[in-house]
Amino acid sequence: MRSFLYVCSIMAFFLFAGCGSGGGGGGDETTIVVNHIRSASPFDRNPLYPQQWALHYDRSFYNELFFKHDIVGDEDANIHMLPTTQYTGKGVKLGVIDSGLDVSHEDLFGAVAATYNVATKDADVMPTSNDMNHGTEVTGVAAASSNEKGIVGVAPQASVYFVKLPFGQAVSESQIIEAFEKMKEWDVDVVNCSWGSGDMDIGVKDAIVDLTRNGRNGKGVVIVFAAGNEGDRIGNDESSIDEVIAVGSTNIHNERAGYSNYGNTLDLMAPGGEYVGITTTDQMGSAGESSGNYLLYDSRYAFAGTSASAPIVSGVVAQILQANQNLTREEVIQVLETTADKIGDIAYDENGRNDYYGYGKINAANALRSDR
Amino acid sequence: MKKIFSVFVASLYLFGADYYYMNGDKRVDLTPMPQKETALRGLKNIMTFKNPAGQEIAIPDKIIVKFKTLDNTGDYLNLYDLKVLKKLRGGVYLLGAKSPKAAIEAANALNDAPDIMYAQPDIIKKRHLR
Numbered sequence: 001m002r003s004f005l006y007v008c009s010i011m012a013f014f015l016f017a018g019c020g021s022g023g024g025g026g027g028d029e030t031t032i033v034v035n036h037i038r039s040a041s042p043f044d045r046n047p048l049y050p051q052q053w054a055l056h057y058d059r060s061f062y063n064e065l066f067f068k069h070d071i072v073g074d075e076d077a078n079i080h081m082l083p084t085t086q087y088t089g090k091g092v093k094l095g096v097i098d099s100g101l102d103v104s105h106e107d108l109f110g111a112v113a114a115t116y117n118v119a120t121k122d123a124d125v126m127p128t129s130n131d132m133n134h135g136t137e138v139t140g141v142a143a144a145s146s147n148e149k150g151i152v153g154v155a156p157q158a159s160v161y162f163v164k165l166p167f168g169q170a171v172s173e174s175q176i177i178e179a180f181e182k183m184k185e186w187d188v189d190v191v192n193c194s195w196g197s198g199d200m201d202i203g204v205k206d207a208i209v210d211l212t213r214n215g216r217n218g219k220g221v222v223i224v225f226a227a228g229n230e231g232d233r234i235g236n237d238e239s240s241i242d243e244v245i246a247v248g249s250t251n252i253h254n255e256r257a258g259y260s261n262y263g264n265t266l267d268l269m270a271p272g273g274e275y276v277g278i279t280t281t282d283q284m285g286s287a288g289e290s291s292g293n294y295l296l297y298d299s300r301y302a303f304a305g306t307s308a309s310a311p312i313v314s315g316v317v318a319q320i321l322q323a324n325q326n327l328t329r330e331e332v333i334q335v336l337e338t339t340a341d342k343i344g345d346i347a348y349d350e351n352g353r354n355d356y357y358g359y360g361k362i363n364a365a366n367a368l369r370s371d372r
Numbered sequence: 373m374k375k376i377f378s379v380f381v382a383s384l385y386l387f388g389a390d391y392y393y394m395n396g397d398k399r400v401d402l403t404p405m406p407q408k409e410t411a412l413r414g415l416k417n418i419m420t421f422k423n424p425a426g427q428e429i430a431i432p433d434k435i436i437v438k439f440k441t442l443d444n445t446g447d448y449l450n451l452y453d454l455k456v457l458k459k460l461r462g463g464v465y466l467l468g469a470k471s472p473k474a475a476i477e478a479a480n481a482l483n484d485a486p487d488i489m490y491a492q493p494d495i496i497k498k499r500h501l502r
Contacts, residue, residue: 099501134501165499170415172496173436174458174466181461195501199425202396202490203436203464210461226502307502 054271089155089318098135100127140281154315220329277302
């Protein structure tokens, strides 16, 4: 009986939370809910935190990498996230434009403030297939709660504003523009885009530039784009827009991942998995790509790519904006660029950048300690 | 007669009408291709092409226009038989045309108009998660 009541109470909670955050049933319009107050447990109380090598160094995990996978990782491969819960993105609106999001995920409870599905014009952004996992993976990296369930996101107390686009199907320019306009309407602070066209048209570029210049009451929204995974020069891609941050990937050896696109519009690097994946949220239960609730670093479907790197940067942007909401877009970008680690064996020019690492790999601790 | 018509349609695809659109100041030439041969099949009321990068795109009966001034919008809509479908944001509109071909022609003409910042078809294509 007690277990039955327990199940009922859990179901009621899921039902309430699902309706509130726009998951499952959908609605006629965008759902905005008062964000649940998310506390942030110490990061090391999250069971999968040790294997989040992109955020911090854990000696036991590196030993496991060596003995189990014969990989000798670089201790500095991570972004040096501060181990305290001082900067967690609290009070910052973090936008994500992607495929579906499992809003019922145990590690995203309370995180999702609003959702919108461009194709169906309602709030239902739940994935409709097991392989529609990307948005859940990206959002987990950026903003999974520190609730002692699984992982911790880079900004575990940021409020998530999610727009679903029909990736995998054909997407029109006007749908992309609508997604960015929704972000403007929600007045978000930072937008993560782990996608790109490789062939950008002027209408989309105009919408993105408008948000970077005029969003946040003129301070400018920080928009982060994945640079792409072709191992090729960045072309006429959304990530090439001067006003956005183009993010490439590094690996466990603290080097540029071979797949990571490069070029004179590349801005920053962040861990993106290569040899060792980025542990993140999967769809709950048997849905998604694994049989559990998380995609582990050594899963067959482990998350890797510049898609994984971009939300790390977006999360750090949320931390910076929590520290100082008055920073303009340009100031945030300047903080990130001037505090990045100059990794790799390619020389950086007098401005501190090169085409393969941009301004270097982000260093969260340096960015948050920098004199602003 | 049916055979002749088929040959005519096929020759259109083979040799192509002069299809293009303007991406800002840059002309993008389009190579027509039968919709059934594209990954974009299934969409309604579109024309399908390959762009110079070899990417398959579809053009529907809609265009995106950014006006510098809204003073003469009615004239432009009447001239090219367009209707407002949606205001995307200040000065930027999604307009409906009679057909995909009419959309391409209207976008190209409007792109040169003095009151208009840019005009382009509402291009549909696959975008890649990374």
